[in-house]
Amino acid sequence: MPAAEGNGAGSLPGVPELPEVESVRRQLVPRLSGRRIVEVWWDPHPQARFHGVDRLRNRRIERVERRGKFLLCPLDPATEGHGEQLVLHLGMTGSLSVEPTSEAGADPDAGLTHVRARLDLDDGHTVRFRDPRRFGRLSVVAPDAYAEVVPTLAVLGPEPLSPGFTVAHLAEGLARSRSPVKARLLDQRLVAGVGNIYADEALWQARIHPGSRRVARPRAALLHAAIVEILTAAIEREGTTFRDYQMVNGSSGRYATFLAAYGQHGRPCRRCGTTLRRTVIAQRGTTYCPTCQRI
DNA sequence: CCGGGCCCCTGGATGC
DNA sequence: TGCATCCAGGGGCCCG
Numbered sequence: 497m498p499a500a501e502g503n504g505a506g507s508l509p510g511v512p513e514l515p516e517v518e519s520v521r522r523q524l525v526p527r528l529s530g531r532r533i534v535e536v537w538w539d540p541h542p543q544a545r546f547h548g549v550d551r552l553r554n555r556r557i558e559r560v561e562r563r564g565k566f567l568l569c570p571l572d573p574a575t576e577g578h579g580e581q582l583v584l585h586l587g588m589t590g591s592l593s594v595e596p597t598s599e600a601g602a603d604p605d606a607g608l609t610h611v612r613a614r615l616d617l618d619d620g621h622t623v624r625f626r627d628p629r630r631f632g633r634l635s636v637v638a639p640d641a642y643a644e645v646v647p648t649l650a651v652l653g654p655e656p657l658s659p660g661f662t663v664a665h666l667a668e669g670l671a672r673s674r675s676p677v678k679a680r681l682l683d684q685r686l687v688a689g690v691g692n693i694y695a696d697e698a699l700w701q702a703r704i705h706p707g708s709r710r711v712a713r714p715r716a717a718l719l720h721a722a723i724v725e726i727l728t729a730a731i732e733r734e735g736t737t738f739r740d741y742q743m744v745n746g747s748s749g750r751y752a753t754f755l756a757a758y759g760q761h762g763r764p765c766r767r768c769g770t771t772l773r774r775t776v777i778a779q780r781g782t783t784y785c786p787t788c789q790r791i
Numbered sequence: 792c793c794g795g796g797c798c799c800c801t802g803g804a805t806g807c
Numbered sequence: 808t809g810c811a812t813c814c815a816g817g818g819g820c821c822c823g
Contacts, residue, residue: 629801631800647820675794692816
């Protein structure tokens with residue numbers, strides 16, 4: 497099939513963004529809350545992005561929280577007085593599973609590929625972090641060390657589904673910059689958790705060209721509403737289906753059939769029928785409607 | 792301080 | 808058919 501006809505959502509590669517990470521979080525809550533980690537293994541690969549993981553041994557996971565695309569698990573005892581947390585980012589291809597711990601002496605990852613870390617819990621289950629492309633990160637860090645260990649988390653913008661994400665915040669943030677609006681959405685400082693899929697979707701919904709360098713307040717208000725609406729709908733459907741991402745229980749999300757822009761280049765715009773166009777903005781593939789979304 | 796651009800990595804798709 | 812090359816992309820990092 498020529499690229500101009502589009503890939504079709506079913507075969508799209510995809511990356512966990514806020515809705516996908518939130519879905520993972522909700523599935524992890526009953527499995528991890530209150531559990532003590534009794535043993536830890538992690539990939540010794542030199543490019544592996546692990547920090548302080550040895551400090552997980554004999555710690556208890558108090559809760560499973562989320563900020564943007566990061567999963568945060570406060571640990572007990574908290575040590576260092578500032579509340580150390582397990583901070584996990586799935587990167588592009590990271591996924592988690594929770595299954596009964598393998599019997600002693602057996603291959604702990606029999607039949608599984610790309611296992612980068614294992615956490616054995618005190619209830620006889622093992623959490624596995626699998627990540628073919630090794631872009632994921634796993635750190636044990638207190639908030640006052642975010643800047644050194646997970647710099648994006650240190651400067652993360654407001655949660656888009658919290659009261660702190662206001663039209664004024666978005667409008668003023670966009671007004672302070674001449675970068676393409678899509679680049680600002682991908683930059684986690686303005687708003688947390690939006691990635692390539694939902695940036696394209698929100699801009700299509702708000703009828704804003706992804707390359708726009710000036711977004712006045714009325715359109716910022718439309719964009720704000722679109723971000724909130726789309727992320728809420730995606731969470732309700734447990735995110736978007738894609739090939740190499742799996743949630744804890746092995747299922748995948750159901751938002752794919754709702755995608756209006758992302759990965760739909762070559763197909764007609766649902767609003768006006770114009771063929772959706774693909775371009776590159778901020779080094780990311782970008783799909784938009786050249787008729788509905790004007791600079 | 793900000794932002795553009797490059798880089799990390801590896802499976803899948805594409806090209807010859 | 809098989810090998811080589813290209814491409815995807817979150818975010819860290821460098822540099823202007």
